[in-house]
Amino acid sequence: MALNFSFIIPVFNRPEEVKELLVSMNLLTGEIPFEIVIVEDGSTISSEEIVNDFKDTLNISYYFKENSGPGDSRNFGMQKAKGNYFIILDSDCILPPQYLEEAQNALAQNYVDCYGGPDAAHKSFSDLQKAINYSMTSILTTGGIRGGKKAVNKFQPRSFNMGLSKKAFEVTGGFGKIHPGEDPDLTIRLWKAGFETVLIPQAFVYHKRRISWEKFYLQVQKFGLTRPILNKWHPETKKITYWFPTFFVFGLAFSLLMWFAGVSIFLKVYGLYFLAIFIDALLKNKSLKIAFLAVYAVIIQFFGYGLAFVKSTILITFSNKKPEQIFPKLFFS
Numbered sequence: 001m002a003l004n005f006s007f008i009i010p011v012f013n014r015p016e017e018v019k020e021l022l023v024s025m026n027l028l029t030g031e032i033p034f035e036i037v038i039v040e041d042g043s044t045i046s047s048e049e050i051v052n053d054f055k056d057t058l059n060i061s062y063y064f065k066e067n068s069g070p071g072d073s074r075n076f077g078m079q080k081a082k083g084n085y086f087i088i089l090d091s092d093c094i095l096p097p098q099y100l101e102e103a104q105n106a107l108a109q110n111y112v113d114c115y116g117g118p119d120a121a122h123k124s125f126s127d128l129q130k131a132i133n134y135s136m137t138s139i140l141t142t143g144g145i146r147g148g149k150k151a152v153n154k155f156q157p158r159s160f161n162m163g164l165s166k167k168a169f170e171v172t173g174g175f176g177k178i179h180p181g182e183d184p185d186l187t188i189r190l191w192k193a194g195f196e197t198v199l200i201p202q203a204f205v206y207h208k209r210r211i212s213w214e215k216f217y218l219q220v221q222k223f224g225l226t227r228p229i230l231n232k233w234h235p236e237t238k239k240i241t242y243w244f245p246t247f248f249v250f251g252l253a254f255s256l257l258m259w260f261a262g263v264s265i266f267l268k269v270y271g272l273y274f275l276a277i278f279i280d281a282l283l284k285n286k287s288l289k290i291a292f293l294a295v296y297a298v299i300i301q302f303f304g305y306g307l308a309f310v311k312s313t314i315l316i317t318f319s320n321k322k323p324e325q326i327f328p329k330l331f332f333s
């Protein structure tokens with residue numbers, strides 16, 4: 001089957017991000033035809049003028065709709081698209097020139113109806129962005145899965161860089177109303193419907209992340225809140241590894257108490273872990289500042305996710321209310 005690619009990009013109040021992404025798409029190599037579908041999700045700062053600037057060089061369509069969240073906007077874009085294979089990106093991504101060639105070659109060798117690609121830090125990113133990217137992708141924090149771990153069974157693609165066939169979209173109905181968490185929810189439903197998912201390590205994007213320390217904490221906190229909801233919806237996907245950030249936080253608190261009591265061995269173990277983070281981040285980024293920031297980012301990530309995860313688990317387990325009633329801000333109507 002010949003693949004006709006459609007890039008689906010929802011955007012909310014981020015015209016400058018759209019411009020950077022479209023500039024990178026103008027530089028894609030391989031002479032592979034593709035279309036771009038931009039979906040403005042109820043923005044008050046429009047990207048339409050930016051999109052119009054690229055209509056002479058890119059096959060691009062622009063749609064404006066009322067705000068209903070990124071998942072619904074992606075579904076809207078896939079309904080409007082003309083291709084039979086959709087590539088879903090966040091607006092804060094930049095594509096390397098070889099991206100589409102790598103995706104096409106991988107699908108030609110091993111076709112699947114859904115793939116995910118890693119995210120990387122571009123050399124132009126700020127030190128903060130590079131530190132957070134390290135925290136989100138390192139094998140010492142997330143197991144390296146977001147960053148491109150190769151030996152992954154049943155890889156769960158993320159919607160900042162996801163390929164999805166038209167057939168898989170039509171069978172599953174696409175993304176749900178939860179956010180974040182709409183991408184693992186879709187992946188699990190794809191598996192239940194008999195579709196396969198894989199990681200294509202070479203199809204990476206530069207994920208810029210519109211981020212600050214406060215926004216990063218809120219982001220990982222939401223990840224922690226949504227995972228128990230997904231565990232409730234799809235109990236067969238529960239894993240002990242989802243508890244690790246919580247164990248990390250409580251273990252650190254225990255270690256500090258033991259240190260005050262005169263027992264330092266537990267805190268020394270944490271010290272060795274933070275030293276490993278620092279050295280690894282230093283080797284990868286060649287910057288002392290980024291290495292220090294990476295340690296701080298890891299602490300924020302584990303505390304934000306870990307505390308939210310245990311809170312959500314307790315409420316979801318012992319409340320008679322539906323998740324939509326317990327955490328209404330995680331759902332779009």
